Amino acid sequence: MKVMVLGSDGYIGHTLTKVLLEDGHMVTGVDNYSRRGRVSIVGSNSLTPIESIMERHITLRQKYLSNYNSLNYTLGKSYIHVKEAIRSFQPECIVHLAEQPSAPWSMINNRNAAETQQENVIGTLDILWAMREVCPDAHLLKLGTMGEYGTPNCVIPEGDIPGRCIGAPTDHTQVSDCPMSGLPFPKSPGSFYHLSKVHDTHNITFACKNWGLSSTDIMQGVVYGVKVNPDENDNLTRFDYDEYFGTAINRFCAQAIIGHPLTVYGKGKQTRGFLPLKDSIQCLLLAMTNPPDKGEYRVFNQFEDIYSINTLANIVCHEASQLGLNVSIEHIPNPRKEMEEHYYLPDHNKLRKLGYHSSNIHNCIRDLLIDILPYKDRVNKEVILPVTTWE
Amino acid sequence: MKVMVLGSDGYIGHTLTKVLLEDGHMVTGVDNYSRRGRVSIVGSNSLTPIESIMERHITLRQKYLSNYNSLNYTLGKSYIHVKEAIRSFQPECIVHLAEQPSAPWSMINNRNAAETQQENVIGTLDILWAMREVCPDAHLLKLGTMGEYGTPNCVIPEGDIPGRCIGAPTDHTQVSDCPMSGLPFPKSPGSFYHLSKVHDTHNITFACKNWGLSSTDIMQGVVYGVKVNPDENDNLTRFDYDEYFGTAINRFCAQAIIGHPLTVYGKGKQTRGFLPLKDSIQCLLLAMTNPPDKGEYRVFNQFEDIYSINTLANIVCHEASQLGLNVSIEHIPNPRKEMEEHYYLPDHNKLRKLGYHSSNIHNCIRDLLIDILPYKDRVNKEVILPVTTWE
Numbered sequence: 001m002k003v004m005v006l007g008s009d010g011y012i013g014h015t016l017t018k019v020l021l022e023d024g025h026m027v028t029g030v031d032n033y034s035r036r037g038r039v040s041i042v043g044s045n046s047l048t049p050i051e052s053i054m055e056r057h058i059t060l061r062q063k064y065l066s067n068y069n070s071l072n073y074t075l076g077k078s079y080i081h082v083k084e085a086i087r088s089f090q091p092e093c094i095v096h097l098a099e100q101p102s103a104p105w106s107m108i109n110n111r112n113a114a115e116t117q118q119e120n121v122i123g124t125l126d127i128l129w130a131m132r133e134v135c136p137d138a139h140l141l142k143l144g145t146m147g148e149y150g151t152p153n154c155v156i157p158e159g160d161i162p163g164r165c166i167g168a169p170t171d172h173t174q175v176s177d178c179p180m181s182g183l184p185f186p187k188s189p190g191s192f193y194h195l196s197k198v199h200d201t202h203n204i205t206f207a208c209k210n211w212g213l214s215s216t217d218i219m220q221g222v223v224y225g226v227k228v229n230p231d232e233n234d235n236l237t238r239f240d241y242d243e244y245f246g247t248a249i250n251r252f253c254a255q256a257i258i259g260h261p262l263t264v265y266g267k268g269k270q271t272r273g274f275l276p277l278k279d280s281i282q283c284l285l286l287a288m289t290n291p292p293d294k295g296e297y298r299v300f301n302q303f304e305d306i307y308s309i310n311t312l313a314n315i316v317c318h319e320a321s322q323l324g325l326n327v328s329i330e331h332i333p334n335p336r337k338e339m340e341e342h343y344y345l346p347d348h349n350k351l352r353k354l355g356y357h358s359s360n361i362h363n364c365i366r367d368l369l370i371d372i373l374p375y376k377d378r379v380n381k382e383v384i385l386p387v388t389t390w391e
Numbered sequence: 392m393k394v395m396v397l398g399s400d401g402y403i404g405h406t407l408t409k410v411l412l413e414d415g416h417m418v419t420g421v422d423n424y425s426r427r428g429r430v431s432i433v434g435s436n437s438l439t440p441i442e443s444i445m446e447r448h449i450t451l452r453q454k455y456l457s458n459y460n461s462l463n464y465t466l467g468k469s470y471i472h473v474k475e476a477i478r479s480f481q482p483e484c485i486v487h488l489a490e491q492p493s494a495p496w497s498m499i500n501n502r503n504a505a506e507t508q509q510e511n512v513i514g515t516l517d518i519l520w521a522m523r524e525v526c527p528d529a530h531l532l533k534l535g536t537m538g539e540y541g542t543p544n545c546v547i548p549e550g551d552i553p554g555r556c557i558g559a560p561t562d563h564t565q566v567s568d569c570p571m572s573g574l575p576f577p578k579s580p581g582s583f584y585h586l587s588k589v590h591d592t593h594n595i596t597f598a599c600k601n602w603g604l605s606s607t608d609i610m611q612g613v614v615y616g617v618k619v620n621p622d623e624n625d626n627l628t629r630f631d632y633d634e635y636f637g638t639a640i641n642r643f644c645a646q647a648i649i650g651h652p653l654t655v656y657g658k659g660k661q662t663r664g665f666l667p668l669k670d671s672i673q674c675l676l677l678a679m680t681n682p683p684d685k686g687e688y689r690v691f692n693q694f695e696d697i698y699s700i701n702t703l704a705n706i707v708c709h710e711a712s713q714l715g716l717n718v719s720i721e722h723i724p725n726p727r728k729e730m731e732e733h734y735y736l737p738d739h740n741k742l743r744k745l746g747y748h749s750s751n752i753h754n755c756i757r758d759l760l761i762d763i764l765p766y767k768d769r770v771n772k773e774v775i776l777p778v779t780t781w782e
């Protein structure tokens with residue numbers, strides 16, 4: 001299969017690129033390497049040592065020859081070039097991982113909020129137009145986030161509002177016919193980053209309906225972990241643990257290996273979907289090999305299971321202590337504005353029906369701790385605690 | 392009251408500016424005059440002769456002295472300047488009419504789509520950040536569009552999903568408790584322009600919830616007419632009739648005065664909300680003088696009534712024939728992708744409760760025809776028929 005990976009130098013993008021090439025697919029990667037720059041600007045660095053841009057390119061070219069190519073473009077600012085790249089490569093699937101991925105980063109100031117929405121929304125808009133003009137039969141596999149939904153008091157469907165709505169058991173026991181059936185499920189995102197993904201979702205839905213494009217919009221949970229295969233230790237993907245680009249479990253694990261208390265934001269009863277990196281890759285491959293129909297816009301809620309932050313902190317504590325690490329948990333003021341106790345029940349059946357076998361979170365967290373332990377001296381403690389607040 | 396009018400050189404903005412000044416309010420107008428340029432680029436011009444930018448400024452300054460000021464800024468591209476303007480003026484209300492307003496224009500090509508979303512979304516985002524930083528107690532009166540909703544098969548509320556949903560009588564007779572109650576009503580917009588307004592709506596909702604800003608999001612129907620007061624004949628606002636910037640009734644009236652058949656897109660059973668310019672101004676003043684609570688995000692569905700395009704064409708025909716004009720109706724292929732027969736029942740009670748007295752559409756259309764008849768030789772027939780299609 002010919003796959004274009006947008007954001008091929010990123011946390012998931014680089015991992016996916018390698019897996020696709022190893023499986024014999026042709027990959028064109030596109031990246032502007034902004035993640036490296038932004039992590040550096042906030043004073044952090046990948047905990048795992050990663051190759052330079054040039055080294056990565058040479059390594060992959062030497063191993064996979066002409067099956068691999070990489071291009072340096074900034075989506076949303078180079079339409080003609082991106083369109084030409086798509087036209088000449090004619091990908092069967094475009095995996096779009098090239099968005100500014102940090103909620104706290106988008107909340108720092110006006111400039112960051114505007115850059116996030118500009119890059120993400122216009123970047124995706126450009127991909128849609130380019131597909132329409134030069135590659136209308138490709139499958140756009142777009143990474144959204146479970147955070148688009150917020151925490152509504154009803155079951156979150158995978159896609160449109162269903163014919164029958166199911167309310168939270170505490171205050172809506174009945175199942176009712178829904179006159180809004182078939183409309184897009186309402187979104188309640190909680191940051192300018194999450195909002196940018198909601199804007200994307202609306203634009204993609206329209207492009208599929210209006211132009212007959214095909215897309216899978218992945219509402220992905222929070223990803224953790226640093227590799228896909230057990231024998232990958234010599235070439236781990238990047239691993240961020242700072243307040244901006246480090247996500248919850250990754251940050252907890254970085255804290256655990258240096259003996260820093262795990263910092264839970266607020267009550268810690270916030271519940272979200274989570275999945276290990278290897279499950280994310282497994283799911284993306286399943287979506288790729290089971291594409292949507294022509295003109296179809298479909299939604300996958302992609303996560304292994306839902307967990308409260310307190311549960312995750314306890315799992316990290318437990319697995320760390322098994323490895324002889326002494327770890328405590330500390331609740332700190334929540335920098336975000338979010339409900340700290342809430343109903344949460346998102347559907348996630350579609351990927352299972354396609355064959356998704358989920359990993360065991362305990363094993364994955366133990367493996368992650370083992371994977372990053374050799375790099376504990378690289379942790380910069382200054383960047384772990386939150387500085388940016390929502391208000 | 393101190394009011395900042397963003398888009399003060401536009402169709403509604405210029406009218407509102409004059410009405411506010413006449414009522415004794417202080418107005419700072421902001422515009423980049425892009426409407427003039429864009430109408431010119433598509434080969435058209437305001438049917439009504441309007442003053443040059445400089446003449447308008449001088450006229451208003453001479454009449455209203457220091458109560459009026461005008462600034463030339465492009466929203467979304469001059470954050471520091473816009474913020475400083477808001478900080479120094481300290482408006483009680485910011486009326487935001489400064490968006491690219493044309494659905495067909497946004498569908499011409501990638502560049503127009505991207506410009507529309509960039510200008511509208513980032514422009515509004517900048518206003519929100521500036522309000523938060525330097526004027527958090529102001530009321531943001533933002534012009535959205537009824538087109539954000541699309542044409543759902545249920546009653547469209549004014550605001551969030553209500554506790555009880557009412558379905559279209561044809562297939563959902565029952566009223567049911569709704570587990571999604573309190574979530575934002577789902578949007579199904581039909582162009583990149585309409586999508587930009589939906590993105591704004593999500594951003595504004597978040598800013599109110601997160602920062603405690605106050606906003607009225609006006610879901611406005613399609614506006615027609617060219618003046619507010621009967622004695623305004625010497626200084627009409629701009630009037631566009633081209634396929635891009637001319638809206639349905641205005642375009643029909645321009646066709647009527649030159650004996651061109653009224654061109655109805657498709658079946659003409661598409662139903663939308665409409666209102667005359669003077670009602671739009673009346674409603675904006677009502678919203679201004681009855682501001683939302685601190686931290687409140689509220690939605691007004693702003694239109695006089697709903698009409699099918701066929702009904703409107705018939706009214707224009709009838710009123711034109713009363714004036715001795717001979718007018719026919721012609722159905723042409725629909726350039727847009729939209730349902731041509733559909734259920735449509737939007738609530739619009741909030742403005743009436745504040746005292747909105749709606750005008751009579753027959754009188755308004757007759758007045759409009761009389762107002763523009765003197766300028767019939769200025770119509771450029773080349774720009775009336777649709778060239779841009781949705782597919």
